[in-house]
Amino acid sequence: MVNTFLFPKGWRILGCPSLVGSCLRTCAPNPKTGLHKVPPPTPLFPPIGRIGVAAVTAGPGVTNAVTAIKNAQMAESPLLLIGGAAASLQKGRGALQDIDQLSLFKTLCKACVSVRTVRDIVPTLRKAIATAQSGTPGPVFVELPIDVLYPFHVVEKEVGGAKSARGLRGKLVQWYLQNYVRNLFAGAWEPQDVTPLPVKVPLATEDEVGFVPQPALGFWG
Numbered sequence: 159m160v161n162t163f164l165f166p167k168g169w170r171i172l173g174c175p176s177l178v179g180s181c182l183r184t185c186a187p188n189p190k191t192g193l194h195k196v197p198p199p200t201p202l203f204p205p206i207g208r209i210g211v212a213a214v215t216a217g218p219g220v221t222n223a224v225t226a227i228k229n230a231q232m233a234e235s236p237l238l239l240i241g242g243a244a245a246s247l248q249k250g251r252g253a254l255q256d257i258d259q260l261s262l263f264k265t266l267c268k269a270c271v272s273v274r275t276v277r278d279i280v281p282t283l284r285k286a287i288a289t290a291q292s293g294t295p296g297p298v299f300v301e302l303p304i305d306v307l308y309p310f311h312v313v314e315k316e317v318g319g320a321k322s323a324r325g326l327r328g329k330l331v332q333w334y335l336q337n338y339v340r341n342l343f344a345g346a347w348e349p350q351d352v353t354p355l356p357v358k359v360p361l362a363t364e365d366e367v368g369f370v371p372q373p374a375l376g377f378w379g
Contacts, residue, residue: 208236209236209237209238209287209290209291210230210235210236210237210238211237211238211240212226212237212238212239212240213240213241214239214240214241214242215241215242216241216242216243216244216255216256216259216304217254217255217256217257218255219241219242220241220242220257220259220262221257221262223239223241224262224263224266227239227263227266227267227297227299228266230296230297231266231267231296231297234294234295234296235295235296235297236290236291236295236296236297237290237296237297237298238283238286238287238290238297238298238300239263239267239297239298239299239300240300240302241259241299241300241301241302242301242302242303242304242307243256243259243272243301243302243303243304244256244303244304245303245304245305245317246274246303246305246306246342247305247317247335247338249303259299259301260272260299260301263297263299266297267296267297267298267299268289268290268293268296268297268298269286269289269298269299270298270299270301271285271286271298271299271300271301272300272301272303273300273301273302273303273306274303274306275306275341275342275343275344275345275346276306276342276343276345276346277344277345277346277348277350279302279306280350280351280352281350282300283300284351284352284354284355285355286298286300287354287355288354288355288356288357288358291357291359292357292358292359293358293359293360305317305342306342310339310343310346313339313342313343314339317335317338317339
């Protein structure tokens with residue numbers, strides 16, 4: 159790793175300058191004590207064209223990232239937060255660690271998106287990366303439910319329902335689940351464009367740069 163970045167309570171983030179605003183320079187250990195002498199932190203800003211990326215688990219992992227995302231917002235640091243989530247089919251039905259994660263970051267992130275199908279993963283991430291860097295840089299949250307991360311055969315086995323359904327109700331449930339899985343993976347194997355989207359950075363015009371506002375006149379003119 160090129161840089162080691164300090165994090166509260168002893169945690170260290172390696173090689174991720176956009177998450178933390180200070181860098182610890184590497185020093186040789188003291189030959190007598192064997193301890194490393196750490197110099198004062200040096201301010202370090204993320205290089206242009208790069209963003210920080212953090213991947214956290216659903217529920218506790220997402221909620222523990224709230225403070226860090228707020229810091230990234232205040233520091234205007236481009237950051238992509240990828241969070242896991244319960245399966246789309248089980249949302250709002252008491253699934254393990256199922257909470258409304260998008261509402262947590264609506265006031266902290268420039269955009270909050272939940273991916274619903276496998277074919278939408280690449281376009282969503284491309285747009286999220288461009289959004290985080292465009293305009294005023296800031297964090298973006300992308301939620302990836304667990305059923306869009308597992309292979310097709312695993313999801314089909316877990317969600318596809320019984321092979322032989324009994325009764326009209328069972329056949330309707332089986333039909334619904336099978337169509338859900340097919341729609342989930344429809345177009346997943348088609349090639350997609352992975353080139354970065356253009357970053358839109360607003361620049362002041364010559365008129366705006368040359369404009370000097372007149373000072374306001376006081377009470378005595």
